[in-house]
Amino acid sequence: MTMNPFDERPLVLVMVGLPARGKSFTARRIARYTTWLGYRSKVFNVGSYRRARLGAGQKHTFFDPANAEGTFAREQMADEALVDVLAWVAGGGEVAVFDATNSTRERRARVRARCEAAGVQVVMVELVCDDRSVIEKNVRVSKLKGPDYVGRDPEEAMRDFMARLDHYESVYETVDEPDASWIRNVDLGRRIELNRIDGHLPSKLVVFLMNVHILPRAVYLTRHGQSTFNVAGRIGGDSSLAASGQRYADNLSSWLNQEIDPANPLEVWTSTLRRTVETGSHLGRPTRPWKLLDEIDAGACDGMTYEEIAQRMPEEYGARKSDKLRYRYPRGESYQDLIARLEPVILELERHREPVLIVGHQAVLRALYAYLTGEPAHKVPHLPIPLHTVIKLVPGGGGVPEERFELGPIDATDGGHG
Ligand code: F6P
Numbered sequence: 001m002t003m004n005p006f007d008e009r010p011l012v013l014v015m016v017g018l019p020a021r022g023k024s025f026t027a028r029r030i031a032r033y034t035t036w037l038g039y040r041s042k043v044f045n046v047g048s049y050r051r052a053r054l055g056a057g058q059k060h061t062f063f064d065p066a067n068a069e070g071t072f073a074r075e076q077m078a079d080e081a082l083v084d085v086l087a088w089v090a091g092g093g094e095v096a097v098f099d100a101t102n103s104t105r106e107r108r109a110r111v112r113a114r115c116e117a118a119g120v121q122v123v124m125v126e127l128v129c130d131d132r133s134v135i136e137k138n139v140r141v142s143k144l145k146g147p148d149y150v151g152r153d154p155e156e157a158m159r160d161f162m163a164r165l166d167h168y169e170s171v172y173e174t175v176d177e178p179d180a181s182w183i184r185n186v187d188l189g190r191r192i193e194l195n196r197i198d199g200h201l202p203s204k205l206v207v208f209l210m211n212v213h214i215l216p217r218a219v220y221l222t223r224h225g226q227s228t229f230n231v232a233g234r235i236g237g238d239s240s241l242a243a244s245g246q247r248y249a250d251n252l253s254s255w256l257n258q259e260i261d262p263a264n265p266l267e268v269w270t271s272t273l274r275r276t277v278e279t280g281s282h283l284g285r286p287t288r289p290w291k292l293l294d295e296i297d298a299g300a301c302d303g304m305t306y307e308e309i310a311q312r313m314p315e316e317y318g319a320r321k322s323d324k325l326r327y328r329y330p331r332g333e334s335y336q337d338l339i340a341r342l343e344p345v346i347l348e349l350e351r352h353r354e355p356v357l358i359v360g361h362q363a364v365l366r367a368l369y370a371y372l373t374g375e376p377a378h379k380v381p382h383l384p385i386p387l388h389t390v391i392k393l394v395p396g397g398g399g400v401p402e403e404r405f406e407l408g409p410i411d412a413t414d415g416g417h418g
Contacts, residue, residue: 008199009121010089014111016102016175016182017127018168020138020161022214026127026185027099028374029212029395030205033346036339036371039094039201044085046100047148049077056147060163065171075107082111086118095201103172112180123202124182125209126175131187135165138214188213211351219349219372220259220357221365221391224275225249226412229303230387233414236295236302241278244409248388249282251407255390256283256357265354269293269345276359287359292345295361299332324381335381339367346371362414369393373402387412 013030015023027043034041050058054073062070078100085096102108108124115122129135139161143149149157175182177195183206184193192210197203225245229237241249260266268285270276271293280287301309301316310317320327328334333341342364349356349368358368366383369375372393375383385391388410392403 008201009119010093011095011121011123011199011201012085012089012115013095013097013205014102014108014115014122014124015097015099015127016108016124018103018172019101019165020135020143021127021129022138022188023101023127024099025142025214026125026209026212027097029350030097030125030208031095032371032374033208034095034201034205035374035376036346037201037204037343038336038339038377040092041095041097042088042093043097043099044081044088046074046078046081046098049081050074051147053077056150057152058148060160060167063164063167065167078102078107082114086114086120089118089120101168101172103168105173105177108175108177108180121199121202122181123197123205124175124177124180125205126182126184128174128184128186129188134188141216183209185209188215207347208350211347213350213353215353216394217353218355219393219395220355221369221385221393222252222279222357222359222389223362223365223385223387224270224273224279224359225252226387226409226414227275229275230412230414233305233307234303235306236298238273238275240274244412245275245279246282247409248407248412249279251388252279252390253282253284255405255407256285260355267352267354267356268359269356270359271295271361271364273361276361279359283357290345292341293358293360293364296335296338296363297329297332299329301329301332325378335363335367336377338363339377339380342367342371365391387414 015027017023024045031041031043061067065071081100082098085098089096098111102111112122139158143161144154144157149161175184181196181202183197186193189210192206194206197206225241225248227239227245228242229239231242262284266285268280268283268287270280270287270289272289272291273294277289301313316330325335328337345368358365362385365385366380369383369385369391370380372395388407390405390407392405394401
């Protein structure tokens, strides 16, 4: 299924940049964002082709441009990955991210020519950063723990990686091709330069890239405390917290104070509905109520139990059961509508550099969780987001480690399954 509403040509995003500039991180974020928007997206990382072929742990000399054998092998692997990109696109893929250094004009010209011959749009995404401290931090956080260096002496690994960097730097040519489409992001979004960007998705990606950053920080997701509607098994509405929900809000507050010193920055977002605002009010920190975070609108079914819907509106009940992602409540929303509504929240979430706690609702948090962990849209309506539990996610270079904290009361339910 595609949600490509403008019937555009498939898009290949060609990453460009020296090692340790956050290319792979950004490539994965682009794939995650476009997947979430409904496009069939995939990252092709040339480094993993090299590791699959030659094993991890190539010394820096392999990357020396004066090493003809190494250069030939690297070109071959980049070509192999590109063949896979084009095969994937020919099979219906809509967004491919070609993740390699692509550091010379000559390599980029070759990649572009092959994509264009296949009828595919190309946008190059260059990441530039000359701040030594950011680069070193990135090397320590992602490279030294990554497959090429894991288990090696950190100082020796650092020296080897820096030598690898020098090899790339000696031949690097910044993107300046006047006839090509490109986006250059300088110093973590401090400056964005664009050339020949048009089309629906490329324009959206510019905004996305203006917001995304590679600095790790936690995102916490929790539903509000159990509400009186949850106790009664009713969906939607704007009820207050039940006594159990108030206890959760207190538990959340104590847990949060342990997790993040109250003197340290933390963004707390709620919806505009009572149950999240009341939960947030127990935390002793400033909160931002946000209409976009309101629960899925159950329209004509708002305030009913699932059993009542099954009895009184069996066709609606059945339609939702058979396609929960696309089913739209009469005069209400579908999960797909919800995903579209949440896009500004995603951008804001990416932009913030401090930790963010979202006190939200079941359907909304399913959609946000899916974005943060890369779950595909069809899974969104079924993801488990239980009451009285905090989910901690740390988007970082090496995937998204997840922790769940059940804070109790533990027997809180929301009265059934839709
Ligand atoms: O039951 C709590 C609730 O937040 C409802 O307000 C909402 O309609 C529902 O969960 C969403 O879950 P599902 O899509 O599984 O019905």
